[in-house]
Amino acid sequence: MIFKMNIFAQSSFELTGNQGFNNESSSLLNSFEINPSNFSLLKDWGLTLSYGSEFSDEINSNIYLLSLSKRFSNHFLSLRYTPGYQKDFLFSTGESIIFEDSTIQTLNSQFSYKELFGSGYSYKLSDKFSTGFSLRYFTEEFTIESVRPIFGDSVDIIIESEAEKNNFWKADIGINYFPSERILLSVSSINLFTFGETNLSAENEQLSLKKDKAAQLGISYLPIKKLELNLIYETTNSFQSGFNTYFDIGSGKLGAGLTAFHDKFQTPFIAGIIPALSYSNNLFGVTLSGVKYFSDRKEIQSFSEFSQDGLTNILNNRYSFDKAVLTLTFTLNTIKVQSVELADVEIINEIYPTLSELYLDSPFAIGKVINLTEESVLVKPYSRIEGINSDNIQSPEIIISGNDTVEVHFFTLIPESVSKSKTEISYADFYVSVSGDEPDDQLQKAVLVNGNNSWDGNVSNLKYFIKKDLNFSLNYSKEILSNYKTQLDTLPNNLSDFYKTKIIFNSLIKNLVYTSDPRASSEYVQFPGETVNLKGGDCDDLSVLFSSLLESVGIETALVDYKAAEGIRHVNVLTNTKLKPEEANLITENDTRYFLRKNENGEDEIWIPVETTSLNNFDDAWNTGVEKFNDEALQKLGLATREVEIIDIY
Amino acid sequence: MKHFTKYLILFIILLMINGCDKPAPTELVQEEDPLEIELITKDTEDELYSSGYDSTGVVYNPSRGFANIITVSGIKTSYRNSTFSTSHAQAIFFDKSSQVLSPDGRLIGFHTRILGNVDFNTKSAKLREFRIWFKDRITGNIKDTLLGFRHILHHKPLNQDDNFNFRYNSSVSFDFDPVIGNPVHFNIPTPSEINGLIRFEGQGNNLAGSISWNAGAPGHFEIIIGGSHRGNHKVFPLYRLKTRDDGRLEIPKGLLNHIPLNRFERFVFSIIRKNEFHIENNDNDLFILSQSIHSLVVDIP
Numbered sequence: 001m002i003f004k005m006n007i008f009a010q011s012s013f014e015l016t017g018n019q020g021f022n023n024e025s026s027s028l029l030n031s032f033e034i035n036p037s038n039f040s041l042l043k044d045w046g047l048t049l050s051y052g053s054e055f056s057d058e059i060n061s062n063i064y065l066l067s068l069s070k071r072f073s074n075h076f077l078s079l080r081y082t083p084g085y086q087k088d089f090l091f092s093t094g095e096s097i098i099f100e101d102s103t104i105q106t107l108n109s110q111f112s113y114k115e116l117f118g119s120g121y122s123y124k125l126s127d128k129f130s131t132g133f134s135l136r137y138f139t140e141e142f143t144i145e146s147v148r149p150i151f152g153d154s155v156d157i158i159i160e161s162e163a164e165k166n167n168f169w170k171a172d173i174g175i176n177y178f179p180s181e182r183i184l185l186s187v188s189s190i191n192l193f194t195f196g197e198t199n200l201s202a203e204n205e206q207l208s209l210k211k212d213k214a215a216q217l218g219i220s221y222l223p224i225k226k227l228e229l230n231l232i233y234e235t236t237n238s239f240q241s242g243f244n245t246y247f248d249i250g251s252g253k254l255g256a257g258l259t260a261f262h263d264k265f266q267t268p269f270i271a272g273i274i275p276a277l278s279y280s281n282n283l284f285g286v287t288l289s290g291v292k293y294f295s296d297r298k299e300i301q302s303f304s305e306f307s308q309d310g311l312t313n314i315l316n317n318r319y320s321f322d323k324a325v326l327t328l329t330f331t332l333n334t335i336k337v338q339s340v341e342l343a344d345v346e347i348i349n350e351i352y353p354t355l356s357e358l359y360l361d362s363p364f365a366i367g368k369v370i371n372l373t374e375e376s377v378l379v380k381p382y383s384r385i386e387g388i389n390s391d392n393i394q395s396p397e398i399i400i401s402g403n404d405t406v407e408v409h410f411f412t413l414i415p416e417s418v419s420k421s422k423t424e425i426s427y428a429d430f431y432v433s434v435s436g437d438e439p440d441d442q443l444q445k446a447v448l449v450n451g452n453n454s455w456d457g458n459v460s461n462l463k464y465f466i467k468k469d470l471n472f473s474l475n476y477s478k479e480i481l482s483n484y485k486t487q488l489d490t491l492p493n494n495l496s497d498f499y500k501t502k503i504i505f506n507s508l509i510k511n512l513v514y515t516s517d518p519r520a521s522s523e524y525v526q527f528p529g530e531t532v533n534l535k536g537g538d539c540d541d542l543s544v545l546f547s548s549l550l551e552s553v554g555i556e557t558a559l560v561d562y563k564a565a566e567g568i569r570h571v572n573v574l575t576n577t578k579l580k581p582e583e584a585n586l587i588t589e590n591d592t593r594y595f596l597r598k599n600e601n602g603e604d605e606i607w608i609p610v611e612t613t614s615l616n617n618f619d620d621a622w623n624t625g626v627e628k629f630n631d632e633a634l635q636k637l638g639l640a641t642r643e644v645e646i647i648d649i650y
Numbered sequence: 651m652k653h654f655t656k657y658l659i660l661f662i663i664l665l666m667i668n669g670c671d672k673p674a675p676t677e678l679v680q681e682e683d684p685l686e687i688e689l690i691t692k693d694t695e696d697e698l699y700s701s702g703y704d705s706t707g708v709v710y711n712p713s714r715g716f717a718n719i720i721t722v723s724g725i726k727t728s729y730r731n732s733t734f735s736t737s738h739a740q741a742i743f744f745d746k747s748s749q750v751l752s753p754d755g756r757l758i759g760f761h762t763r764i765l766g767n768v769d770f771n772t773k774s775a776k777l778r779e780f781r782i783w784f785k786d787r788i789t790g791n792i793k794d795t796l797l798g799f800r801h802i803l804h805h806k807p808l809n810q811d812d813n814f815n816f817r818y819n820s821s822v823s824f825d826f827d828p829v830i831g832n833p834v835h836f837n838i839p840t841p842s843e844i845n846g847l848i849r850f851e852g853q854g855n856n857l858a859g860s861i862s863w864n865a866g867a868p869g870h871f872e873i874i875i876g877g878s879h880r881g882n883h884k885v886f887p888l889y890r891l892k893t894r895d896d897g898r899l900e901i902p903k904g905l906l907n908h909i910p911l912n913r914f915e916r917f918v919f920s921i922i923r924k925n926e927f928h929i930e931n932n933d934n935d936l937f938i939l940s941q942s943i944h945s946l947v948v949d950i951p
Contacts, residue, residue: 056674088675095902098688110675147687148904151913155888157689160904303678319676 045070045332052084052325056297064325074124076132085115087314091303097147097157107145107159111207113314114139133173138314140166142204164204168197170211182222190214190234210312212236230259236312237264242274252281265309266318267295282337284330291316291323339377339434340400342441343368345410347428350448351388352456354525355464356414363395363409365445369432374402377434383410385428385447388418392431408432423450453530455523455540459561459571460647462540465525466548467649472529473545473552480507481553497555498577498587501610502618504549509615511535512542542612543571550575551649560609561645562632572611572625574646579606593626597646686892687902690874693785716928716937718743720824722770722838723940724816726845729947736806737816739770741826742780750797754787762798766828773814775801818843818942839925842866844944846921853951857906863921863944865897870924875905877914878947885918895923911950919946 050065064084070077091109098104115138122132141163148160174188191211200208218232226246233239242259255278263271276289301319311317349364371377381395395411410430428447431439455461481488484503491499513536526534526541528548537545547557556576563569574595579586581596581604588594596604609625610618629644638644718741725736748761759782768775780800786793803814816822821837828834846863861873871894876887888909893899906917924941 054673058674060671060673062671062673084673086673088673089678090675091678092680094680094684096684096686098686100689104686146904147902149689149888149908151908151910154693155689155691157687157889300677300679303680306678321674 047330047332048080048327049329050084050325050327052323054320055322055324076120076122076124078120080118080120082115082118085314086113087311087317087319088112089306089319093145095147097159099157105159107147109142109144112141112143113209113311115314128178130176131174133171136170138168138170138209140208142166142200142207144203164198164200166198166200166204166208168194170194174216184218184220186216186218186220188216188218190216190236206307207310209314210310212312238262246278249279250281252279254279255287261316263316263318265312266293270294280329282331284328286329287325287327289325289327291320291325293320293322297321338440339371339373340379340432340440341370341372342430342432342443343370343405345430345443345445347445347447350450350456351385351412351414351426352450352454352461353388353414353418353420353452354454354468355456355461356416356418357464358461359412359414361411363411364447365410365428365430367408367410367430367432367443368405369398369400369408370405371400371402376401379408380433381408381410381431382433383412383428383430385412385449386426387420387424387449388412388414388426390415420449420451423448423454425449453524453526455525457523457569459559459569459645462525462544462547462559462571463647463649465527465544466551469527469529469548470552472527472532473548476528476532477504477549477553480504480549483507492586494579494583495586497575498579498608500553501550501555501575501577501608504553505546505610505618505621508532508546508549509617509621512537512615514538514542514613514615539571539613542615543573546610546612547573547649557649558607559647559649560629560633561647562628562638563643563645570628572609572613572628574607574609574629577606577608580604581606592630593622595629684893685899685902686890687905688890688892690887690890691876716744717746717934718936719939720838720936721939721941722816722822722824722840723943724818724840724843725943725945726843727945727947728846734807736804737814738805739775739803739814739816739822741768741775741801741824750795752784752786752793753789756784756787758782758784758795759797762800764799765830766826768801769823769825769827770803770814771823772825773803773812775803776812778802816840822940838938838940840940841869841923841925841942844921844923844942846919846944846946848917848919848946848948850948850951855907857951858903859901859906861899861901861919861921861946863897866895866923869895870926871895872922872924873899874918874920874922875901876918876920877909878916878918880913880915883915887918887920909950915950917946917948917950919948920944921946 046067046069048065048067048069049063051061052064053059053061062084065080065082067078067080069079089111091111093107093109095107096104097107115136118134118136120132120134122130124130142165143161143163145159145161148158150156150158170191171193172189173192174186177185179185191213194211214235216232216234218230220231221229223229228244229241230243231239231241238261240259240261242257244255244257246253246255255276257274257276257278259274259276260270261272261274262269266272272291272293274289274291276287278285278287278289280286295318297320306319311319345365345367347365349359349362351364352358365383367381369379369381371379376399378397378399380397382392383389383395384392389412393412395409398406398408400406410428425446426449427444429442429444431442433439455465481500481503488496488499488503512531515534515536516538523540525544526537528545531537531541531545543559547559550557550573556578558574558576560572560574561569562571574597576597577587577594584591584594584606587606587608594606594608597607599605608622609629611621611624611628614621614624632638633644633646636643639646720741721739723736723738725738726733727736743763743765744760745763746760749757750759750761752758762780764777777799780797781794782797783792783794785791803812805812805814805816818840819842821839823837824835826834842864844863844866846861849860849862851858871892873891873893874887875889875891876885878885889905891899891901909917921944922941923943924939926940927936927938929936929938
């Protein structure tokens with residue numbers, strides 16, 4: 001960012017900084033003359049103050065400019081007060097009066113030119129185009145002393161002062177075009193409209209500020225990122241050319257620039273230069289700049305030349321003196337500056353409300369996040385699914401290096417209270433935030449929310465169905481077992497689990513039949529209570545029911561997932577009898593009817609497979625389960641090849 | 651942030667208090683036509699100011715205080731389409747010790763002395779009365795008084811043909827044969843002839859005028875603007891404008907626009923190119939004036 005005192009050849013003179021046009025700039029671009037389209041890279045509010053000194057015979061200091069700017073979305077508004085934009089001339093007419101006492105008084109005239117106020121408006125039509133206009137208010141005053149004789153009783157001569165004022169407005173328009181990120185083209189009018197003028201006398205009309213219409217064409221080019229080259233040409237045959245460059249320093253930037261200008265009314269060919277040095281950060285900028293003219297700026301000039309050529313520009317003309325200017329710009333961004341961008345989000349998992357715990361460990365969406373800054377940032381992703389989450393659900397934070405793009409995982413939490421009877425499309429809002437409460441970016445995506453009974457087909461996720469309805473299962477199991485209290489009380493402890501399993505299974509199957517899922521439906525799993533109420537289900541439903549009932553009374557179970565089998569999937573249940581291998585004969589003499597698994601202490605325990613779709617009796621179910629298990633899991637090495645998988649519930 | 655804003659506002663106010671110098675103005679000068687304006691006639695009813703001016707083009711100013719005055723003048727007067735020429739030469743020897751005062755105590759001149767014979771271009775100058783008119787400020791009446799005699803040769807058409815011709819851009823020989831002392835002889839160089847023209851634009855309060863003439867070498871040059879009194883037609887020289895002999899002058903508007911038209915019927919613009927010589931000699935100083943005059947008499951538009 002460079003603050004540079006910009007003199008635009010002849011027609012305009014700009015003391016505030018030209019920040020350049022690249023996205024590094026966050027400060028004010030307040031230059032009506034170079035850019036009436038004036039689309040500023042200012043994010044919100046901006047305040048600029050220019051204070052300078054002029055080096056004539058003595059040093060005169062003044063506030064040149066005070067401006068306030070505001071950006072509203074794609075609109076930009078700027079107001080400025082320019083008390084220092086003035087030029088005065090003192091004209092010794094050459095006439096003097098010799099009074100009676102021989103004193104001599106010279107008649108003087110004074111011409112004063114001021115630009116007092118200005119306002120600018122611009123609008124960003126697109127990323128490539130912006131346009132705007134400016135209005136500036138000028139005032140001129142011509143005070144001419146003349147001799148006047150008074151014919152009374154005696155004749156006297158007095159000096160009379162006659163003043164004539166002229167106030168007027170100038171309006172200009174302009175357009176900026178960004179054909180690429182590195183080039184800016186601009187065109188604007190000079191003195192396109194002038195109105196509000198007073199009719200001046202012929203002599204003063206000749207001295208009035210020249211308002212010839214012209215156009216200004218500009219080009220700015222960034223050959224490399226931190227170097228900007230500028231050229232502006234006016235159709236009045238004046239031009240200026242220069243460069244800006246900057247370096248990162250701490251949290252800010254140090255900049256330097258130099259501009260040379262040619263003005264057709266000034267000599268030599270390059271009439272002067274404007275060196276500038278600046279420092280800026282996100283909050284403020286300061287620039288020290290100056291104007292150095294290459295010709296001797298005599299303080300006494302020819303009136304006839306002035307009368308002939310007139311004055312076109314108040315601040316930059318052949319009568320201007322060298323200057324030094326300090327410009328301060330303060331930016332107040334009430335609008336959050338975007339640090340990261342959420343480029344895209346991919347939904348990788350549908351939402352199955354019953355599989356609530358799944359989404360705590362597995363993301364349901366992955367986002368692509370781009371760091372727009374050059375520094376590393378800590379990104380906080382969060383999301384909210386409509387109809388599922390009442391609050392935003394925070395996902396793990398991630399650090400992204402400057403200008404880097406990473407994948408961010410979005411997790412969610414499905415409350416127990418969520419109940420969906422059918423599958424529907426919902427919307428998920430994804431947010432990424434770096435600081436503060438406002439997100440830097442957000443995106444909304446459609447997400448499929450399945451019904452409570454929907455299942456993703458993954459047998460390991462059947463455990464969520466098993467665990468979800470444990471209250472029902474407990475009550476149901478207890479009710480069954482209560483009818484066999486006497487029998488259970490007489491059993492040895494080590495056989496308790498086995499016989500409970502048998503009792504529960506035999507009681508359960510009395511009212512159950514095997515039924516498949518409805519045609520053309522996605523996977524559908526019934527909760528235990530539903531299977532009991534519906535009096536039937538498929539292998540998933542029956543396995544869930546049986547496992548749930550056993551688990552509710554403390555009997556450990558596992559699901560056996562038979563995967564391949566010509567594409568027909570099957571699941572049944574393994575139950576833990578808690579019997580040691582040497583106790584196997586308490587339940588069977590056939591050692592192929594059980595399967596040993598180690599418990600958490602490393603001790604072998606006897607597990608028996610039960611085919612839950614075999615609804616005759618427990619023994620048949622056990623036999624069928626054993627047959628299938630021995631065949632596919634053991635003999636066909638299904639466990640080894642992972643075509644058969646044992647999934648513990650807990 | 652609050653502190654920052656507070657200090658920022660304070661800083662801006664301090665800047666505004668200290669930073670309100672007016673920029674130094676650029677001085678513009680007019681390379682041409684420096685102009686000095688001097689009021690000649692204080693009272694247009696007092697003919698002291700007009701004494702002799704209309705015929706000699708010489709403004710008599712007793713307060714200048716020279717003891718001895720020699721003037722030679724070539725005078726042209728133009729009115730409407732007619733121009734007539736006059737040659738005038740005079741020598742006046744004042745007695746500075748003998749003041750002539752008006753009844754109200756105003757110095758209106760000195761008595762003259764006859765010190766010898768004077769010749770201009772070998773022609774003997776005639777001794778003629780030197781009388782001036784003035785306004786008695788007590789009674790308000792115009793009075794005349796005889797200051798004495800002066801040596802004069804005045805050639806003008808139709809009247810008092812003294813056979814003296816003023817030659818422009820040449821010289822007039824002056825010979826003085828005093829009663830006591832040695833004769834004095836010198837040549838008085840004469841300036842070139844002036845031919846002037848006056849142009850007006852507008853009228854009344856918007857009257858603007860410009861005078862043009864054949865420019866001469868740098869030297870003493872002035873234009874006297876006078877008015878011809880209604881009634882007695884006396885010409886009062888009102889303003890003396892000293893400027894460069896560059897051939898053109900825009901008359902400051904204010905000088906023309908405020909001349910009361912009820913008092914004056916005509917303007918008289920006397921363009922005067924002259925050579926002046928001063929010889930200081932205590933109370934016996936000498937002022938020699940050689941002038942070329944073109945008086946333009948115009949009816950007030």
